[in-house]
Amino acid sequence: MNIYHPSRQLVHDVFYAVREAGFIMRDARRNCKNSELSAEDVTDKDTTHAQVNFVTVYDRKVQNFLIEKLQKALPEAVFLAEEDDADRTDPKAGLCFVIDPIDGTANFIRGLSCSAVSVALLAEGIPVLGAVYQPYAGELFLAVKGEGTLLYHMGNPPERVFASNRPMKEAVAVLGTSPYYKDELGETTVNLFKNCLYHAADVRRSGSAAYDFCNIAMGRTDLFCEARLSPWDYAAGSLIVTEAGGRVSCLDGSPLRFDQPCSVLAAGKGCYEDALRILKI
Numbered sequence: 001m002n003i004y005h006p007s008r009q010l011v012h013d014v015f016y017a018v019r020e021a022g023f024i025m026r027d028a029r030r031n032c033k034n035s036e037l038s039a040e041d042v043t044d045k046d047t048t049h050a051q052v053n054f055v056t057v058y059d060r061k062v063q064n065f066l067i068e069k070l071q072k073a074l075p076e077a078v079f080l081a082e083e084d085d086a087d088r089t090d091p092k093a094g095l096c097f098v099i100d101p102i103d104g105t106a107n108f109i110r111g112l113s114c115s116a117v118s119v120a121l122l123a124e125g126i127p128v129l130g131a132v133y134q135p136y137a138g139e140l141f142l143a144v145k146g147e148g149t150l151l152y153h154m155g156n157p158p159e160r161v162f163a164s165n166r167p168m169k170e171a172v173a174v175l176g177t178s179p180y181y182k183d184e185l186g187e188t189t190v191n192l193f194k195n196c197l198y199h200a201a202d203v204r205r206s207g208s209a210a211y212d213f214c215n216i217a218m219g220r221t222d223l224f225c226e227a228r229l230s231p232w233d234y235a236a237g238s239l240i241v242t243e244a245g246g247r248v249s250c251l252d253g254s255p256l257r258f259d260q261p262c263s264v265l266a267a268g269k270g271c272y273e274d275a276l277r278i279l280k281i
Contacts (some may be wrong), residue, residue, distance in 0.1 A: 004095065004123035006144060013073035014119060014131050015142060015152075020069075021062045021117045022135035025102055028058045056109060059083050062101035066119060070097050077121070080258075082232045091231065091258045092125035098235035098258070103132075104208030113137075118210040120235035125258055130236030130243075132210045141214045143236075143243040149217050163246030163267075164219035168274035171267075173200040174212045176226030185227040188281055192225055195278050200271075209264075213237025216266050217244035223267035223275045225251060231258045238266065247272040251281045 006014075063083050070077065074097070080089045081099040091098060097119060102108050104115035113136035121129040128145040138154040141161075150158040164171075173196040178185045196203050204221065206212055210233060212224045217240045238248045238256055250256060251263035253276055267275050 003126060003145065004128055005146075006121060006129045010073055010121075011129065011142070011144060014070065014121070014129060015140070017066055017069035017073070018117050018119050018131040018133045019140055021066050021101065022133040022140075024062050024065060025058060025108065025115065025117060026135040028108075055083060056102070056105060058108070059102045059105060062117060063099060066099055066101060066117075067097075070099075070119070074121075080231060082230070091122050094124070096122045096125075098122060098232050100210060100232035100236075103210040103233060104206075107207045112207065114206050114208050114211060116208050116210045116214075118232065118236045120239065122235065122258060127235055127239040127258075130239035132214050132236050132240060134208075134211050134214070139214070141217060141240050143217075143240040145239065145243070147243065149240050149244040151218065161218050161244050163217055163241060163244045163269065164222050165268055165270035166222050168199055168223075168271040168278070169201065171200040171222035171271045171275075172202050172204060172220075173275075174204045174206060174215070174221050174224045176209050176212070176224070176229065176264075177205065178227045178229075181228050188227045192227065192279055192281075196223075196225070199274070199278050209233045210237050213241050213266055216246055216268065217241050219268065222271050223265070225263075225265045225275070225279055227251070227263050227281065228261050229264050230261045234264050234266075238264075241266045245269065249276070251276075251279055253280070 077095040080091050100118040108115040116134045118132045130143045133140040140152040143149040151161050215221045248266045251265050
């Protein structure tokens with residue numbers, strides 16, 4: 001099967017769209033008092049559950065901006081975006097942009113500078129282009145299938161990045177907590193944390209899965225896991241990790257799903273097999 005390969009022009013267009021979207025996100029903070037967004041800018045998009053799932057006016061503003069730019073760049077593509085009716089899109093058919101306009105919305109609301117814009121392009125359900133921009137750090141990660149992962153940092157020349165080869169006992173593990181599924185997956189999450197704590201060197205929690213993948217690709221951290229994430233959380237990051245030489249799967253070792261939420265394990269090659277054995281659910 002011939003896999004679609006994005007053109008240089010398309011890669012350029014995605015790069016600049018993601019960067020400009022990050023500027024919108026970053027500049028939103030300048031209007032905030034005491035670093036936190038105002039109440040009228042924030043709503044709970046799921047009022048039927050005990051856990052809150054916040055969305056802001058800036059999530060929608062960034063998403064609308066990205067869809068407008070990316071539609072012009074690739075008119076034949078469809079969209080799977082977090083703040084939209086995802087049930088209407090089949091990411092396994094044709095070309096599909098998968099968008100998380102602000103990954104780490106809770107951080108963004110509170111002024112914690114760890115949120116990111118994430119865009120992936122899938123071709124027949126396979127990631128072929130991924131871009132994640134963390135505007136507070138000034139870091140934009142870009143991966144094209146078969147071409148490696150590049151880091152663009154504050155106007156410096158792009159740098160090829162690689163995942164670590166550290167063994168499990170030396171690994172810094174990063175965990176997501178699946179906060180929207182506490183009733184179902186809370187105990188599983190606690191067990192993941194406990195197993196990482198006892199088998200890895202140390203444990204972290206950032207609040208932005210997209211940026212967690214990028215730190216795996218940089219070799220800053222060594223493994224990331226979460227009991228359940230949605231495709232827009234990991235579509236770009238999964239390609240960024242694999243193109244940096246890391247490995248990505250569900251926690252049972254099966255391939256990631258892009259048509260529904262699933263568990264996620266991303267790691268450098270030095271600790272992936274041990275992590276899979278220790279954390280398998």
